[in-house]
Structures are given as structure tokens and as C-alpha cells.
Amino acid sequence: MWAIETNRLSKRFGEVHSLVDCNLQVPQGIVFGLLGPNGAGKSTLLRSLLGFVRPTSGQGAVCGYNILHHSLQVRQQVAYLPGDARLYRSMRGSRILEMFAELHPCGSLLRSQAVAQRLDLDVSRRVAFMSTGMRQKLALAIVLGNRAPVVILDEPTANLDPAVTASVLDLVREARSHGQTVVLSSHIFSDIDSTCDEAAIMRSGSIVAQHRLDELASLHSVQALVSKHNGPAELPLSLRDEATYPPFVKFCQLVTTTRNAPQPNGEPAAKLLLQLNGSGRDWLPWLADLQANWPALCELKIERAGIRSIYDRHLSTPTNQAVPPVQEPSN
């Protein structure tokens, strides 16, 4: 049984298609990342699972409970941190922790107090007098103190400083060690890379990619600017057709960009995206040759390919154009 499963889940708000045939399967007991640009539909998806948004069509289940017909049971299985958690402003933090611990069958005041302490939160203050980050810590103490089978966190580390973010991510890993499934919606690639076992990318209301992160370990991504100013900007022959790629090149795309590089002549630059598999011993000499023979290529940046490289690939392709299939490392 999946912890979370959706089948062609769709939601339309008037003319806005927030979810479009969204298919998702989240295995039990893992930390699962959900990424996507603003407006991709992440919050709508999470809210649909919990019954806060009624889907226009499609199906979904949480721990086997149908999201349309067993909404109460679904909520009993889930500890949910909304993206815009709002708490009663006149209440003190301590009273809020008590109230939420009583409300949920898997809640625990002691555990929530312990989380608040780890996050260094003074729970004696009234919510109205807390800073944005303090309110976020309070909401996290409610949710991460809960032992529900599924924990859904919509941008949990927004507004938190780096030290608190690290503590929150530790708590997420601890939740997994207790057998909980955690869904983490975030814009922060490093949080996803360091914490998640698997991640999905949403775009325009659909899941466009889903990956186990350990499968990305032997991939490197290369980004470089291609500046017409220094010579021809076209791809070399060997990179124009997949059939002639060197064996370690898993992906290659030249993307026109106006974002990154104002060119001296004001023209848009192009960006080369490469994905290379295997040991650097194999591909570093090839990359050095490529640069030596292609003067337009500059500002090479090589990184271990985390989820960001997959994200860039999917987001750099226009919506009406198919993204090349993902090539997993063959080793």
C-alpha cells in the first residue's frame, strides 16, 4: 500500500487549472520531496489530499483511505503543516501546543514541548508577540510532535535561520526513523538533497518527474555560458544528436537565456546544460577538449547532480515540448 496515491487528480478554480491529471505515488516510511515553481499546484495537491480542496475529478488515497469519501480518517492519519499556518494570536504558545495535542489522535503534548525546546522557542509568549520565524517554530512543534503515519510539510523551513533549518531537517529524519512518511514541499534544493529519499517535480498541475535521490549519486551536471561574442554558438556536431553523444553524456541541451548573462552586446546568451555519468576520470579530459575547441564556451560550472539538475531540465523545456526521458546511471 502507498502512503499517498493519486490517480488523475484534477482541480479547476474557474479558468485556472491548478491540478491536471496529477498522478503521484509515495511509498511508506520515506521522506518524499515535492518541488515545483510558484503556482505549480503543490499546495493545491496537498490540500486536496486533506479535503481542504475538493478535486474536480480524479481519485486519491492516504494510507488506503479515499480522500473524497473518508476525509476524517485521512486527517487522522496526517499531521499537516500548511504553507501559511495561522494560529490563534491571543493564545500563548504553550496553550496552543496543549490544544493541538488534544485535537489529534496521534498528538502528544510532551513531544511537542520537546520539539519546541529543540527549536529554542519560548512558548510562554502570546502568538501575537511572536516573530514570523517563532510562529513557524510553534506550528512545527505541533506537527513534528505528532506521530501520525503521514506528515505533510508545506515549505517548513521558510522564514527559518540556517541553524533552525538544520534542526528541523534532523527532526524530519527522526520522523522517518519512527516509521512516519514525510512529504516535504520546498523550493530549497539542498533541503531536498540532504533529507529526501525520493522527490517529484510538479509543473503546471502535473507531476513531470519522480526520482530516487540515491540514483542521482553518480551523475554530475555541467552548466556553461555560450557566448556568441567569442565564436560560433552552435553545438559541436557530436552533441547535436543523441546517437553520437560520448557514452558518459546522458543529456545535453542548449537553452537561450536572458536571465543569467547580460552579454556585452546586450544579446541573449545561451546556456549549455550537460549531464554526465560515471567517473570524472572519463569525462574531464573530454570536457577540457570541448572547451578548448569551442571558444564560445565559458564559465563552466560542474556540480554533483542533485535534484536541481533534473528540475532545471524540466523547467527549461517549454510546456508544449516533451522532455527527453530521464537516463538513469548505468554504471
Ligand SMILES: Nc1ncnc2c1ncn2[C@@H]1O[C@H](COP(=O)(O)OP(=O)(O)OP(=O)(O)O)[C@@H](O)[C@H]1O
Ligand atoms: N482558492 C483558490 N482560488 C483560485 N485559484 C487558486 C486557489 N488556490 C490556488 N489557486 C491557483 O492554483 C494554482 C496553483 O496554486 P498553488 O498554491 O497550489 O501552487 P504552489 O505550487 O503551491 O505555489 P507556491 O510555490 O507559490 O506556493 C495557482 O495558479 C493559484 O493561483
